Amino acid sequence: MPRPSKPLISRASAVAASIEIIDTEGLEAFSLPRLAKHLGVRAPSLYHHFSDKSEILSAVARQIAGAGSIPRRKPGPDWPEYFVSIALNFRQSILRHRNAAPILLQYLPRDLLIGTYEETARFLEASGVPARMHVQILDGMERLSLGAALTEAMRGPSTRSTIFPNVDPESQPTLAHALAENELTSKKLYEEMVRSFLYGVMRDEADATARSA
Known part of the structure; x- marks a missing residue:
């Protein structure tokens, strides 16, 4: 399809509008005609910035995955906390746009934000x-x-x-008791899961180094 001679919208405004549609109406409601209507333009105007719907969704995924700020922390032995902060920012960004979350399964952060991975590798x-x-x-x-x-x-x-929903205290008494004893919110469970992985990697490396010494 030929592109219009003059763009009527910006790439950033199209991405922002796409996210707004998905947030309010759901991912299944998103289409190029729906986006064009939301922006008050004809669909061909979108082709100044995007070749197809897939490219728009890729830009949406990039926006959401990259929305979390990179924490300021000096490199050092507590490096896992840097990644815990990144993970928490990432979680917050995804939960802010729940309807768009499935897009990130198709457009992975590592494919969209390779520069960020280079930065974290340097850290x-x-x-x-x-x-x-x-x-x-x-x-x-x-x-x-x-x-x-x-x-x-x-x-x-x-x-x-309700982290484990539909638990019946009579038929699942052990799990029900565990839920009653749990003091961690979903956010804290996520944080501790990430922290356990990172400090586990550190511990395994230290153990391997000690065995080879």
């Missing part, structure tokens, strides 16, 4: 983390944080007692 290097561990950490962080945040987004808000 690991400056913190003294061996290069052989970087892929394990970066790959594990994406899989863990993305999976957990998307699951929470799709499930909807929960309280400490």
Whole structure:
């Protein structure tokens, strides 16, 4: 389809409008005609900035995945806390746009934000983390944080007692007791899960180094 001679909208406004539609009406409601109507233009105007719907959704995923700020922290032995902060920011961004969360399964952060991964790899290097561990950490962080945040987004808000829904105290007494004893919110469970993974990687590396000494 030929592109109009003069753009009527900006790329940023189209992405913002796409997110607004998905947030309010759901992902299934999103289409190029719907976006054009929302922006008050004809669909061909979108082709100044995007080749097709897939490119728009990719830009939406990039916007959401990259919306969380990168924390300011000096490299050092407490480097896992840097990644915990990144993971919490990432979770907050996804939960702010729950309807758009499934897009991130198709357009993974590592494919859209490779510059951010380079930055975090440099942080690991400056913190003294061996290069052989970087892929394990970066790959594990994406899989863990993305999976957990998307699951929470799709499930909807929960309280400490409803993290496992539909538990019957009579037929699942042990699980019901565990829920009653749980003091962690969904956010805190997520945070501690990420922290456990990172400090576990540190511990395993230290153990391996000690065995080889």
